[in-house]
Amino acid sequence: SIPTHTLNDGTTLPALGLGTWPLGDDEAQQAVLSALEAGYRLIDTATNYRNETGVGRAVASGVVPREEIVVTTKLPGRHHGYEETLASFEESRARLGLQYVDLYLIHWPLPRVDRYVDSWKAMIKLREDGLVRSIGVSNFTAGHIERLEKETGVLPSVNQIELHPFLPQEDLRVFHAGKGVLTESWSPLGRGTSLLQDPAVARIARAHGVTPGQVVLRWHTQLGAVPIPKSANPERQRQNLDVFGFELSEAEMTAVADRTHRRVGGDPEVHEEF
Ligand code: A2P
Numbered sequence: 001s002i003p004t005h006t007l008n009d010g011t012t013l014p015a016l017g018l019g020t021w022p023l024g025d026d027e028a029q030q031a032v033l034s035a036l037e038a039g040y041r042l043i044d045t046a047t048n049y050r051n052e053t054g055v056g057r058a059v060a061s062g063v064v065p066r067e068e069i070v071v072t073t074k075l076p077g078r079h080h081g082y083e084e085t086l087a088s089f090e091e092s093r094a095r096l097g098l099q100y101v102d103l104y105l106i107h108w109p110l111p112r113v114d115r116y117v118d119s120w121k122a123m124i125k126l127r128e129d130g131l132v133r134s135i136g137v138s139n140f141t142a143g144h145i146e147r148l149e150k151e152t153g154v155l156p157s158v159n160q161i162e163l164h165p166f167l168p169q170e171d172l173r174v175f176h177a178g179k180g181v182l183t184e185s186w187s188p189l190g191r192g193t194s195l196l197q198d199p200a201v202a203r204i205a206r207a208h209g210v211t212p213g214q215v216v217l218r219w220h221t222q223l224g225a226v227p228i229p230k231s232a233n234p235e236r237q238r239q240n241l242d243v244f245g246f247e248l249s250e251a252e253m254t255a256v257a258d259r260t261h262r263r264v265g266g267d268p269e270v271h272e273e274f
Helices: 025-038 052-060 082-096 116-128 142-152 170-179 199-208 212-223 234-241 250-256
Strands: 004-006 012-014 042-044 070-075 101-106 132-138 158-162 182-186
Touching (some): 025 042, 025 052, 052 082, 082 101, 116 142, 142 170, 199 250, 212 234, 212 250
Parallel strands (some): 042 070, 132 158, 158 182
Antiparallel strands (some): 004 012
């Protein structure tokens, strides 16, 4: 079994999970089933991925007891607001076919819309009502999180952000650590292939007898971040989970992230995804 983190609400989160974007329902169902069989216990979806039905079918399949699986989904931008969040959650829960969701995240802050504090109050209510075990955010800056804390007194358990060796997010990770917010990494492999073909990463991989993908995922876990690599391929799923049997040196950690910084996804201050 893979290591876990304890969140600031006392629940546990596996140290690595499966991403499901951009799989459709049937592909997602297959991918989650093979991932559960391979030992994954953290599954990440979102309303906007349009595959909650497929993910839910795999979770309900019984290959692994429901209570051993940490199911994550996310509130879309078009449903920001207190009542809207409660209604949107019910729709997600129905599509997933679950009694409760383990981790519910605000997908993007949409600062211009300026309703994420109301959404956050609804997330707090969902947790109080026992419909959600843990609540968190995604793509929030330190400023957005400070505002949640100031206006509600409740910090997120998780902030899921774009994080990979092209975007190491040092300042935000330090901020999270100071607040007890766990960092999750989306697009942990950098989405493209250039990182996995990089000579420095390849050299480190050879030195440990592992693959470039494993080096990058190990880099995340040694930072204390929880990567959620997407793979629909059972062999790569197994490979991606098998990163807890070797350790990168400090020099190797530095070499992995020694590259020009750039995003593959949206800038949280301006990105509007409804
Ligand atoms: P596939 O589903 O065919 O495995 P990210 O999570 O950073 O967005 O990256 C996901 C992409 O990387 C997918 O296209 C996935 O394709 C591919 N991928 C996942 N794991 C590996 C791996 N270990 N080696 C190479 N490519 C991978």
